[in-house]
Amino acid sequence: MKKLSKLLLAISFVVSITSSAFAVVAVSWGGAYTASQKLGYGDPTAAKLGIPIDWVDYSGGLSEITAQKEAGAITWDIIDVYAMDTINGCDEGLFVEFDFDKDFGPAPDGTPASEDFFAPMPSACAVGNILYSWNYAYNHDTIGSKQPKTIKDFFDTKKFPGKRGIYGSALTNLELAMQADGVNVGKGNGLVYRKLLADGGIDRAINRMKELCEDPNGGCVFWSAGAKPPELLVSGEVVMATGWNGRFFNAEMDGAPLTQVWDGQGLDYQYMVVVKGGPNEADAMKAIREMMSTEGLAGSAKHIAYAPFRKSSLEVIAAGEPWYKDGKTNMLPQMPSAKGNTKKYFLVDPLFWADNSTEINEKWEAMKAGLK
């Protein structure tokens, strides 16, 4: 008995060492998205480099990493963050500043990383991961004979009575509200941000949202976890819900009766950062180089409908269709950047949000707290 317990102790010690001390801890948003990252490039990278990678869930924001840093006990190495958080975190000195072309490998044809990635990074600490969409979906089994087609339909409670699932924070909600109020975003022309910055623009958008939430035919259910919108739709708690397109896609693939609407969608980039002074900074740098490689990024698109940030990864997918893990679904038409999906969209402006979020959040929270 004593021997056994000693053995157990030894084993647990070894396990705890291998799983915590040497593993790179990567933090992301959980659910289908983290699964796509782990299967797509996390596990292959770990196998190739011999560096174990642990995946941890969080729900966004810089609070945990700031707390870890203040307490002097950083346990995270790599974090998947919003664009505005790369800006804020970089300003606060939380993240490693990249030497981009040195830290990230070129495309297979030799194009340097900085040119292979779609867009310039919002800060020196960010490396682009995916392009995803804030769109909305409905349950086509319960919606009835009329089907929503445009972003205005999302706000039309006469034609489509019932509650709406809405992201709990103001991000992208204001842009959607402005479109309902008649602002034409075209093909990412930035007009919506100019209108929001105009006098009373923010109040205008928030009031439009308030109107929807207080409408007796409408009403809002706020969500914060990405898995929630499909769940709300399937359970019938809401008739339409905004959400992240990859989550809708995966729910559809699992048999949920959902249809996505791309009109007026918000295209947004998602980024990875490396924590400065993290427990395994050197290993994390090696791992992120491998994960953000052409094959790495293409790999994650095998599991979820988010577009990889590298042009060369898209070529890999195009050559390998049907690319989805079931072997029969073409991935490119499911991407937010596909031609059929980008007739009308806005590009989420991280600078606008990094600049104005204090004021917007105060008003947004006050609006929510005052809802009847």
Next chain:
Amino acid sequence: MEIENKILTTDGVSLEESLKKAEKKNKIKAFLLVAPLLLFLLITYIFPIGEMFTRSIDDKMITNMLPKTFKAMEKWDGQELPPEEVFASFLSDYKILVKNKTQGKLGQRLNKEKNGFNSILKKLKRKMKKFDEGNYKDQIISVHKRFADVEYWRAMKRTAPPYTATKYLKAVDLYSDENGKIAQVEESRRIYKKLWIRTLEVALFVTIFTFLMGYPIAHLLATIPMKYSNLLMICVLLPFWTSLLVRTASWMILLQQQGVVNDFFVMIGLVADNNRPEMMYNKVGTYVAMSQILLPFMVLPLYSVMKTISPSLMRAGKSLGGTPFVSFWKIYFPLTISGIGAGSLLVFILAVGYYITPELVGGASGKLISNQIAYHMKQTLDWSFASAMGLMLLCGVLSIYWIYNKLVGIDNIKLG
């Protein structure tokens, strides 16, 4: 005369002194016994609260970052744009920050005070390398037109004092303007007063609900024969032992619009299918879930007090001619006051600080002040504001305790 009056011990020391000595030893021993607990309380309770307090009023960081600017600003009245001197000293302060790579923190902090500050500072960082000597005011303004907006300079001046009570003012929807006058924030930003009142309201009603439900249960528990009361006790305790999250989630499943309860109502024809009542993701959900979760905290103190009341008292009351109601009201009820006090205080204090249940089931209208504290901890990273609100909540609870002590007397509380 005096000396003779003193009683001496065998070794010639006065009895009083030797008693004192012995007592001192005992006192030290007793102190050493409680020392670990005291230390524990200091480290885990007193010290963090002190830390919270300093954090809530501390604004030193920015004071240290812009020493010359604030010195130059002392003479500025805040009406028109500040003079050249302020611009020049700001630029020289900012250059030092850029050199030390701490300018990002300044931008973040100032952006909280006035939105849009961070990006113009970054622009300034890029452009200032090409600045010529002298006339910094015009050069800085040429970087971005917002530098010509006096609001931004006023915001900077507001951050000058190393200690500030602004967070406490903000927690009741007030702010002090550039002249030091205290005013209400604009209407579209008022939120906290509403939430404080809602928090008190929810806590009060939850206390009342748990009392109304808990009193009969506790009475039953205390009076029925042991073998039934044990079973009933387990029924009370079982949910108490179940995880809080599980209980909250089961309420969500039961009460949501497509949930079990609503399905049942529709099935028996009580409500129409397209007109299901909303019992979740609003205040109703918060009330129901919190009342159920906090019920044991009311039942247990009541039960332990009722258990000690002899049944013969009620019998005596009845035999002296009282109706059941009169003997209950005149004899039984007053004897349970101490239990009611303990239970109500427990439930109320727990309810005032409740966080996870309203977060999950409260929707928008059922959120409480604790959810805003968490929001500022997690989302906006305004920890000093969260600390201020946390302390205000603590003071509120302490004052309730104090009022209770004045009205009923704290030694009247009985937990068992």
